[in-house]
Amino acid sequence: MPVAEKLDTLQRVELGEGVEVELLPASPLSRGMAWLIDAVVLIAAFIVLGILTAIIGFTGMIDGMGGIASGIGFLLVFAILWGYHVVFEASRRGATPGKRALGLRVVTTGGARVGWTPAILRNLLRVVDSMPVAYLTGICAAMMNRKFQRLGDLVAGTVVIYDRRDRHQLGIVPVVPLAILPQPPPVALTREERQALIRFAERAVLWSDGRRQEIANQVSDLTGTTGLDGVVRLAAMGLWLRDS
Amino acid sequence: MTQQRFEQESEARWRDLENLVQAAEQRRFMAELETLPSRFRQLCADLSLAQHRMYGARLCGRLNALVIRTRNVLVTPQGSSGAAGLVRLWGAFPRTLRREWRLFWLSMLLFWVPFLAMIAAAYYDQRWIFAVLGEEDMRSLDGMYGRDTPTEFLREEFGSDFAMFAFYIYNNVGIGLRTIAGGALATIGAVFTTAAQGVILGAMFGYVHYAGNLERFYTFVAGHSAPELLGLIICGAAGIRLGLAVIKPGMLSRADALRVAGREALPMIYGGPLMVLGAAFIEGFWSASAAPPPVKHMVGIVVWVLVAGYLLLAGRRETDAA
Numbered sequence: 041m042p043v044a045e046k047l048d049t050l051q052r053v054e055l056g057e058g059v060e061v062e063l064l065p066a067s068p069l070s071r072g073m074a075w076l077i078d079a080v081v082l083i084a085a086f087i088v089l090g091i092l093t094a095i096i097g098f099t100g101m102i103d104g105m106g107g108i109a110s111g112i113g114f115l116l117v118f119a120i121l122w123g124y125h126v127v128f129e130a131s132r133r134g135a136t137p138g139k140r141a142l143g144l145r146v147v148t149t150g151g152a153r154v155g156w157t158p159a160i161l162r163n164l165l166r167v168v169d170s171m172p173v174a175y176l177t178g179i180c181a182a183m184m185n186r187k188f189q190r191l192g193d194l195v196a197g198t199v200v201i202y203d204r205r206d207r208h209q210l211g212i213v214p215v216v217p218l219a220i221l222p223q224p225p226p227v228a229l230t231r232e233e234r235q236a237l238i239r240f241a242e243r244a245v246l247w248s249d250g251r252r253q254e255i256a257n258q259v260s261d262l263t264g265t266t267g268l269d270g271v272v273r274l275a276a277m278g279l280w281l282r283d284s
Numbered sequence: 285m286t287q288q289r290f291e292q293e294s295e296a297r298w299r300d301l302e303n304l305v306q307a308a309e310q311r312r313f314m315a316e317l318e319t320l321p322s323r324f325r326q327l328c329a330d331l332s333l334a335q336h337r338m339y340g341a342r343l344c345g346r347l348n349a350l351v352i353r354t355r356n357v358l359v360t361p362q363g364s365s366g367a368a369g370l371v372r373l374w375g376a377f378p379r380t381l382r383r384e385w386r387l388f389w390l391s392m393l394l395f396w397v398p399f400l401a402m403i404a405a406a407y408y409d410q411r412w413i414f415a416v417l418g419e420e421d422m423r424s425l426d427g428m429y430g431r432d433t434p435t436e437f438l439r440e441e442f443g444s445d446f447a448m449f450a451f452y453i454y455n456n457v458g459i460g461l462r463t464i465a466g467g468a469l470a471t472i473g474a475v476f477t478t479a480a481q482g483v484i485l486g487a488m489f490g491y492v493h494y495a496g497n498l499e500r501f502y503t504f505v506a507g508h509s510a511p512e513l514l515g516l517i518i519c520g521a522a523g524i525r526l527g528l529a530v531i532k533p534g535m536l537s538r539a540d541a542l543r544v545a546g547r548e549a550l551p552m553i554y555g556g557p558l559m560v561l562g563a564a565f566i567e568g569f570w571s572a573s574a575a576p577p578p579v580k581h582m583v584g585i586v587v588w589v590l591v592a593g594y595l596l597l598a599g600r601r602e603t604d605a606a
């Protein structure tokens with residue numbers, strides 16, 4: 041496995057069509073944020089439910105309605121507790137409202153939509169993943185594999201990925217200062233090296249100046265200089281490689 | 285070919301495909317949808333080409349996302365749902381249970397040994413029972429099954445059958461589901477919950493043996509006892525199956541073993557809680573009804589025989605491979 045693939049969290053999946061697609065597993069932080077939003081939604085649902093049952097219970101509109109109302113209350117609590125995540129994740133969007141807000145999606149390890157069974161399994165195991173506090177078990181399990189799968193994901197064969205369909209719009213911002221003229225690299229490069237240069241040119245705009253220079257300084261042998269000059273030369277080579 | 289020319293030549297095709305996929309996602313019908321598979325293959329070829337020629341993250345990212353999106357439209361999730369799934373489960377559940385008979389009997393022992401021991405404690409040393417049940421529990425058992433409680437039934441209020449039925453689902457099915465999930469922690473959760481259920485239920489039975497009205501008690505529990513107890517025990521076995529993947533993964537990695545365990549235990553994971561669900565129906569609407577005790581005892585025995593017969597005999601003709 042090339043070094044880049046060991047460092048990168050991108051998961052390459054080969055499809056039956058003979059093409060490789062890339063999945064980007066979601067970070068624990070964004071999954072945590074999504075969980076927080078879902079928790080707020082759930083608490084709001086339970087508050088509404090509580091108020092409704094209380095109203096029916098207190099007014100006791102019809103004799104004996106209390107039993108029916110509390111029964112429906114129990115069924116709803118049960119359905120929401122065990123079904124909220126399942127229904128949303130098995131839907132066409134593959135994400136709970138919280139996950140959707142964070143741009144996440146649950147897919148199978150093969151990158152396909154999840155059906156009912158994986159959705160049920162991964163959320164059944166939520167009970168243990170969330171133990172003892174703050175999803176500690178799940179986080180530990182996720183740290184031990186490359187796809188950040190908690191126990192539920194492992195059993196169900198699912199991954200939570202970033203589902204940014206507009207990822208390519210990253211290229212709409214001018215990727216590098218326009219003044220840079222493409223230039224060929226001075227030596228022959230391997231395929232992997234060329235790829236790294238192209239990525240550098242495309243993504244440099246996302247980083248701070250210091251970070252760009254720090255990276256470019258690693259290959260001062262290639263650019264023959266350091267600092268800002270190095271960044272510009274490296275980007276120029278990347279652009280040349282990409283466009284020629 | 286430069287990236288620019290490649291993009292220019294293909295742009296119209298990708299646009300068309302994006303529109304088609306959008307239509308399919310919104311379930312709008314277009315005659316052109318029939319061309320989706322061949323367009324998808326073309327797109328896959330485009331992505332491979334772009335990756336091979338290193339056309340940069342912008343283009344590759346866009347095509348990558350479009351491939352995934354199109355495939356989600358073309359390929360629906362596997363597995364049967366609804367009625368077809370239930371029909372398959374009908375045979376697959378007892379078959380899986382017979383295949384995993386060792387785990388089933390292990391779970392049986394985990395439940396029945398403490399259960400029977402607690403009942404025996406009623407006759408030898410009641411302190412065991414008092415140690416498990418709190419004041420509150422004993423008072424409510426006295427209220428329901430005490431020697432002085434009149435034999436008329438309790439749930440007179442209209443709708444209280446339904447309320448109890450819903451509560452049993454919320455509580456008992458919840459326990460079953462938690463038992464399965466807890467098993468994933470190296471079987472600990474499932475072993476503990478199954479044994480704890482044996483201790484707690486055993487203590488309740490024991491207390492009634494010691495201080496209550498036995499006929500009244502067994503008249504109430506007879507009908508739903510088989511599916512409820514066996515359902516919980518099967519949940520325990522399913523949980524242990526998951527946990528074994530962590531303890532004893534065999535030739536697989538633990539991650540792979542968990543996935544295999546999930547797939548193999550699946551009929552039990554569905555079947556166990558469904559049995560408890562069935563028990564909730566009986567317990568809610570039949571167990572507290574006014575039918576005479578002999579009828580209820582008979583029904584209880586018939587249910588035990590039916591459940592045992594189902595688990596032993598059903599689904600023998602087909603195989604799981606089908």
